[in-house]
Amino acid sequence: MKRKIKIYLEDFWFPITEKAIKDFALYRILSKRFDLEITKNPDFLIYSAMSRNYLKYNCVRIYYTGENTRPNFNECDYAFSFDYPVTERNYRLPLYKTYLDSFDIVKNSARDVNSIISEGRKFCNFLYSNKRAKIRNDFFHSLSQYKSIDSGGKVLNNLGYFVDDKHEFLRNYKFTIAFENEAYPGYTTEKILHAFAADSIPIYWGNPLVDRDFNPKSFINCNDYGSFEEVIDKIIEIDNNDDLYRQYLNEPAFTDNVENEYVNEENILNRFEEIFKNQGIEKVARKTDILKYYKHIIKYNIKETRRKIRKLISS
Numbered sequence: 001m002k003r004k005i006k007i008y009l010e011d012f013w014f015p016i017t018e019k020a021i022k023d024f025a026l027y028r029i030l031s032k033r034f035d036l037e038i039t040k041n042p043d044f045l046i047y048s049a050m051s052r053n054y055l056k057y058n059c060v061r062i063y064y065t066g067e068n069t070r071p072n073f074n075e076c077d078y079a080f081s082f083d084y085p086v087t088e089r090n091y092r093l094p095l096y097k098t099y100l101d102s103f104d105i106v107k108n109s110a111r112d113v114n115s116i117i118s119e120g121r122k123f124c125n126f127l128y129s130n131k132r133a134k135i136r137n138d139f140f141h142s143l144s145q146y147k148s149i150d151s152g153g154k155v156l157n158n159l160g161y162f163v164d165d166k167h168e169f170l171r172n173y174k175f176t177i178a179f180e181n182e183a184y185p186g187y188t189t190e191k192i193l194h195a196f197a198a199d200s201i202p203i204y205w206g207n208p209l210v211d212r213d214f215n216p217k218s219f220i221n222c223n224d225y226g227s228f229e230e231v232i233d234k235i236i237e238i239d240n241n242d243d244l245y246r247q248y249l250n251e252p253a254f255t256d257n258v259e260n261e262y263v264n265e266e267n268i269l270n271r272f273e274e275i276f277k278n279q280g281i282e283k284v285a286r287k288t289d290i291l292k293y294y295k296h297i298i299k300y301n302i303k304e305t306r307r308k309i310r311k312l313i314s315s
Contacts, residue, residue: 002035005276013036013066025098026064026080033269034276047076062275066095068180068187078275084209091271092186093187094213096193097263099273102167105197106253110274113249116199117242124175124235125200126151127163135205136179143203143232147218147239149177170198174245175220175235180206188213195219195255201245203235213258218251 014020021027021038030036046052046062049069052055054061063076071079097099118205126140126149140149140156152163163169170176176195188207195202206220226233238244
């Protein structure tokens, strides 16, 4: 019989509804072992970095982030973050693991390399909506001097429409520009995983420790080169050499040990088991301060009021 656990979510990048909570990857993973009750009076709150509503809760707080942010252990009891090392309070759970369908495709599906090569795929794609990633945008322009790159997102779009199905779009290309917004040790999002799931070779920039997660022989890791010019030379070499292209496609995406570590679902569930057992024992080391929440709300309301006044005056 599954143990019943009362949980709730706050401060995520999506509206908090019962359906959204049940669709959330951590909920789906936890449901395999626990009987989860969604309630606004939880024993365990899982919260993220998009607001500060978590300060209202005096239950066990579990921080989870999909952004390049650090947990504040004065305000949370436990964290699931990108960060090394794994400790009693911090568990490394990179965002790519929460894309469960893509993760399973990459982990379990055997590539038909001959079929991929025979498709005659187009050169390279670029699919992004955040225009502020200057390094990524500059690389797009530099590589485009060799061959045209199809951009189907909001940034640098040259297709005349926005791509609806990311997976179907990526699988038409030999290469995918899989650059993070920022570079930080351990910070690996879904970008490289989605390229692998579409059998497209990732051109990756971001986490300098990405080769702890992904097999360095299976993708182009910009961290391994002295300059982006050298990276582009390597891409051109692979693009013009089917044997080398085949060599990359034949390599497994993950390192040998990655499934024995943090992204293994059994290990994730075991960590939550430990957290749930600590219910009612103590709030590890954090400080509970409801005043922080109300100060945040007041500050936000003042900022919004000023913005509306400026907009009214300018109109």
